[in-house]
Amino acid sequence: MDTGFSYDNFEKCITEIVNVSNKLLDGWKIESKQDCDAKFMTKKHSTYLDGLDGSKTLVTFEYHVAYSLSYGVPVLCFNIWRQDGTMLTIEEYWSLNQSLKDSNMHDTLTQMDHPVLCRPFLTLHPCKTSEFFQPFLENSKNPVVSWLSVVGSFVHLQLLEDYIKCC
Amino acid sequence: MASKLSYVQAVSSVNPSFWNKLTEIKLNVDKLSESPRPVWGYFTLLSKTTVNQPLIELDSTSFNSDFNGQNMYVPFKGKVINKNTVEDFKECNKQDVINTEGKCLCENIVSGEAIKNPVLLNSFLLLTFADLKKYHYYYWFSFPVPSGLVLEKFSAKIISEEFNSDRLKQLYVAFQALDAMNKTYFIIENQNDKLLVHSLSSKLSELTAESTTDIYFAFFNISMDNKSIGSQLRNYAALILHHCPFLKGKTQKFVAVSVTRHGSEVGLDTSVIYNLLLPDVSTDKFDSWVGWEKNERDKMGPRVANMKNTLDPKIIAENSVYLNLKLMKWRIVPDINxxxxxxxxxxxxxxxxxxxxxxxxxxxxxxxxxxxxxxxxxxxxxxxxxxxxxxxxxxxxxxxxxxxxxxxxxxxxxxxxxxxxxxxxxxxxxxxxxxxxxxxxxxxxxxxxxxxxxxxxxxxxxxxxxxxxxxxxxxxxxxxxxxxxxxxxxxxxxxxxxxxxxxxxxxxxxxxxxxxxxxxxxxxxxxxxxxxxxxxxxxxxxxxxxxxxxxxxxxxxxxxxxxxxxxxxxxxxxxxxxxxxxxxxxxxxxxxxxxxxxxxxxxxxxxxxxxxxxxxxxxxxxxxxxxxxxxxxxxxxxxxxxxxxxxxxxxxxxxxxxxxxxxxxxxxxxxxxxxxxxxxxxx
Missing domain, CATH: 3.40.50.720 (NAD(P)-binding Rossmann-like Domain)
Incomplete structure (x- = not known):
């Protein structure tokens, strides 16, 4: 799909993000797969999720921001695991998110293969991504930052002010 | 007045990729061998604001020979002992296991190995049994510290009360210049109002009873608040007492280092300076060690991770097949049975x-x-x-x-x-x-x-x-x-x-x-x-x-x-x-x-x-x-x-x-x- 946002644009954006992150110890890093040129950006984040019964579950998110060739936009993939390493399913994650109850889970989240690692990840629906992403292409110097700042809230990903300055 | 120090123990957080790698190594390399394998654990350098527990993480890179902290992590050095049977795992004497590990740590202190490589003070042991048919992982972490070493607190104050912000900025730069191993334990010297950072190996042997007034024994504090201290401080104290015996029974300044962020500024402003009374004990008295982690029910006991859904390729295939069908239900035919x-x-x-x-x-x-x-x-x-x-x-x-x-x-x-x-x-x-x-x-x-x-x-x-x-x-x-x-x-x-x-x-x-x-x-x-x-x-x-x-x-x-x-x-x-x-x-x-x-x-x-x-x-x-x-x-x-x-x-x-x-x-x-x-x- 031609969105006018190429992989090279993407790599420039994530490099910029990682440079800012390094100064702030914010945890973003660039990764790649062996024998593959495509780079992606990852970060881990631990937090508590509130259950319906008032219980708190300690979880760790691992975010991956990679470029999807088929959609021509970045995709936000993530995995969530408990303290012992067992992963949360899409339904389990949703049930631990009281704040998201108003939105339709399947319009927002899906499970897809990671564009680079080719393993299943929970993914912010890429159709939604194109929708959100398009307006930023014209107005933002770093569309990846602009997009993440909008969609991050679905996955407990908060973007610091310093990144917004890049846009 | 002296008061008790409040300690926190590391809380284990295992990434799924750790179990994956452990399985791979067990099947392809270790096979029936139960000999300990070195592993890294790590803490984020930056204090977490969303979680109030000190999480030590392990993942697939834990098995690497070199630690890659990427300037974002502080290491712990441990061993994983993977038992062949669940009986061995359950029945092995846990006190013996931790004592053996403590003895090893003690030897590193006495030999000076832990001065060259201070991460050794952050020792941990992970006892496991991997049921690879069911993808069930029994595990129990321990972070050994000597039970007979008691530290008393005379005073504690936030570092910014003692040093101005310029000093603290210099200190942060010097701290970040240390490699990951030396970030764990190091020495700060106050020399004519300039704060110098030394690695243990470059400074500890020079110290005398007279020179310690301008010395702060610094350590990276795993605790998420500035009221408690990571339990490993006791290992640090053991090392100091062994190599600086003149400090026995004396009070000494320590800095519990924590890295925090305010706006765009990252620094050590929330670190705490402690005046601690060091006891009069010698390392050969350390024959009993403590530090087994409590499980999710807050009991002394192992945990079990059921990784079947995450690691069993058959289950992954099954879930993917049904996910494809579920997508049909979610998006196109919601009422399909x-x-x-x-x-x-x-x-x-x-x-x-x-x-x-x-x-x-x-x-x-x-x-x-x-x-x-x-x-x-x-x-x-x-x-x-x-x-x-x-x-x-x-x-x-x-x-x-x-x-x-x-x-x-x-x-x-x-x-x-x-x-x-x-x-x-x-x-x-x-x-x-x-x-x-x-x-x-x-x-x-x-x-x-x-x-x-x-x-x-x-x-x-x-x-x-x-x-x-x-x-x-x-x-x-x-x-x-x-x-x-x-x-x-x-x-x-x-x-x-x-x-x-x-x-x-x-x-x-x-x-x-x-x-x-x-x-x-x-x-x-x-x-x-x-x-x-x-x-x-x-x-x-x-x-x-x-x-x-x-x-x-x-x-x-x-x-x-x-x-x-x-x-x-x-x-x-x-x-x-x-x-x-x-x-x-x-x-x-x-x-x-x-x-x-x-x-x-x-x-x-x-x-x-x-x-x-x-x-x-x-x-x-x-x-x-x-x-x-x-x-x-x-x-x-x-x-x-x-x-x-x-x-x-x-x-x-x-x-x-x-x-x-x-x-x-x-x-x-x-x-x-x-x-x-x-x-x-x-x-």
Whole structure:
């Protein structure tokens, strides 16, 4: 799909993000797969999720921001695991998110293969991504930052002010 | 006044990739060896604001020989001891285990190894047992510290009360210049109001009783608040006391370093300076060590991680298959009942081109129970058309009923596939004395199979082999899907079921331009024929005996057979769902009621397709009251006489015509004009 946002644009954006992150110890890093040129950006984040019964579950998110060739936009993939390493399913994650109850889970989240690692990840629906992403292409110097700042809230990903300055 | 220090212990947080790597190493490298393997654990350098517990993380990089902290992490150095049995794991003496580890730590302190490499003070031990069949991981972390070492706090203050922000900025830069190993424990020297940072190895040996007034023993504090201290401080104190014995019984300044962020500024502003009273003890007194982690129930005990859903490739495959189906439900057909499809037990009679095509398409729908019934062996011509067989299978001449389920499981291990090698008794294939027992058995096996399954697919290559399963399927009220192929044409149909009440076959209701036939009154494969199925193998040339077809025909028909079956399952009346057919050429558009017969659309009685014209039509026909397979006369005869009736039919198909009184009717016809069913006649 031609969105006018190429992989090279993407790599420039994530490099910029990682440079800012390094100064702030914010945890973003660039990764790649062996024998593959495509780079992606990852970060881990631990937090508590509130259950319906008032219980708190300690979880760790691992975010991956990679470029999807088929959609021509970045995709936000993530995995969530408990303290012992067992992963949360899409339904389990949703049930631990009281704040998201108003939105339709399947319009927002899906499970897809990671564009680079080719393993299943929970993914912010890429159709939604194109929708959100398009307006930023014209107005933002770093569309990846602009997009993440909008969609991050679905996955407990908060973007610091310093990144917004890049846009 | 001195007061007690409050300690926090590290809290383990294992990433799934750690278990993955541990499994790989156990299977491929360590095998039966239980010798300890070095592993890294790490803390984020920046204090977490969202979690108030000090999380030590382990992941696949924990097994690397070098630690890569990327300037974001502070290391812990540990060992994993992976026991071979759960008994060893449970029964090994935990006090001995931690004491051994403590002794090792003590040796590193005494030898000075821990000065060169301060991360050794951050020792931990991970005891595991990996049940690799179930993907269950039993584990227990310990962070050994000497139980006999007591530190007392005289005072504590935030570092910014002692140093101004310029000093602290310099300090942060100097701290960040240390490598990851030396960030754990180091020395800060206050030299003429300049704060210098030294590694332990460059400074500790120079210290004297006089010079320690300007010295701060600094350590990276894993605690998330500035009120408590990571328990490893006691190991640091042991090291200091051993190498600076002049500090025994003295108070000394310590800095609990924590890295925090305020706006765009990262710094050490929240670090705390402690005045601690060091006890008068020597390292040889440290014979008892503590530090086992409590489990999720806050008890001293191991934890278990059930990683089956995350690591078992079979489960991953299964979840992915069902996810694909769920996506259908989530986004396109929200009301589809996937369970009913998943749980439908399917019997495939015939495991040739059609059987293979049907089986693969059923897999796509997530159908779990698939049984093949076939009497053939894989021949060299098969693999190119029959998608479940390979050249190798043909070389070894294996029975299709044996190979098909195996290969189906290779494609998707979650399937429950079985095969039954069976010759289906056929009308007009006479049963001699020698074959009697075998035939009676075959009838029994087939009867049981049909009773045990929900959907019966008739996919054999001859007409008469479909007779017995048609009768039994109808008798037991099963969904019967029949598919037959011509050279470039195909038929896919569902059989009507036997009705409980013997009502007159009547049209239920009409929609303008359409006739509706109730599911009870739909015909079967044999209803349109006015002869009983005889021995079609007799008097035939090779090209007539084998089904010579265009290769795509079976794929199309197989797929249609499955889709028809799935649509039936989605209709509330299942097999009794009515069928429609057009009676007026004016009815161009499908009536919505027909189009939306079930959530997947309409459910035709039969689908006839012609590849020569790439055309398809959907005729519906009524049950024939003299049908040789599904009419009430035949069903009643079978009910009353059972196997005796069947044996008579096997001996002579003419018996069927006698029972249904077709014989009398046929006497009036010229037999030469009656052809077997042929596609071209339908129009």
């Amino acid at each position: 996937l369970e009913v499809t998943e749980n439908a037990k399917c019997l495939l009679i015939g495991a040739g081109t059609l059987g293979c095509a049907v089986a693969r398409c059923l897999l796509g729908w997530g159908v779990r129970n698939i049984t093949f019934a076939d009497n053939g062996y894989v021949s060299h011509s098969n693999p190119v058309r029959q998608s479940l067989y390979t050249y190798e299978d043909a070389l070894s001449m294996k029975a299709k009923s044996e190979v098909a389920p195996k290969n189906l499981e290779k494609i998707f291990p979650g399937v429950n596939a079985k095969g039954v090698h069976i010759c289906i008794p056929m009308p007009g294939h006479s049963v001699g004395e020698s074959m009697l027992k075998q035939t009676v058995e075959a009838v029994q096996v087939l009867t049981d199979l049909i009773k045990d399954h929900d959907i019966i697919f008739l996919l054999t290559d001859s007409r008469e082999s479909r007779w017995l399963p048609t009768l039994l399927g109808c008798y037991h009220k099963k969904i019967v899907i029949n598919s037959a192929l011509g050279f470039d044409s195909y038929l896919v149909m569902r059989h009507g079921c036997s009705s409980d009440t013997s009502n007159n076959p009547e049209l239920v209701q009409d929609i303008e331009g359409y006739k509706i036939i109730d599911g009870d009154n739909l015909g079967c494969y044999f209803c349109n024929d006015v002869t009983a199925p005889g021995d079609s193998m007799k008097n035939r040339t090779l090209d007539q005996q084998c089904t010579v077809t265009r290769p795509g025909v079976a794929q199309i028909a197989g797929a249609l057979a499955v889709e028809l079956a799935v649509s039936i399952l989605q209709h509330e009346k299942r097999i009794k769902a009515p069928a429609f057919y057009k009676i007026s050429s004016k009815a161009e558009d499908l009536d919505p009621e027909i189009e939306n017969q079930c959530i997947l659309g309409l459910i035709p009685h039969s689908i006839r397709g012609f590849l020569s014209s790439f055309n398809q039509m959907l005729p519906a026909t009524m049950k024939y009251d003299k049908c040789v397979a599904c009419s009430d006369v035949i069903l009643n005869e079978y009910k009353e006489k059972g196997i005796d009736f069947l044996l008579k039919v096997f001996d002579s198909s003419k018996h069927l015509e006698d029972v249904t009184k077709l014989t009398e009717m046929l006497a009036d016809f010229d037999m030469d004009e009656i052809l077997e069913f042929s596609d071209e006649e339908i129009e």
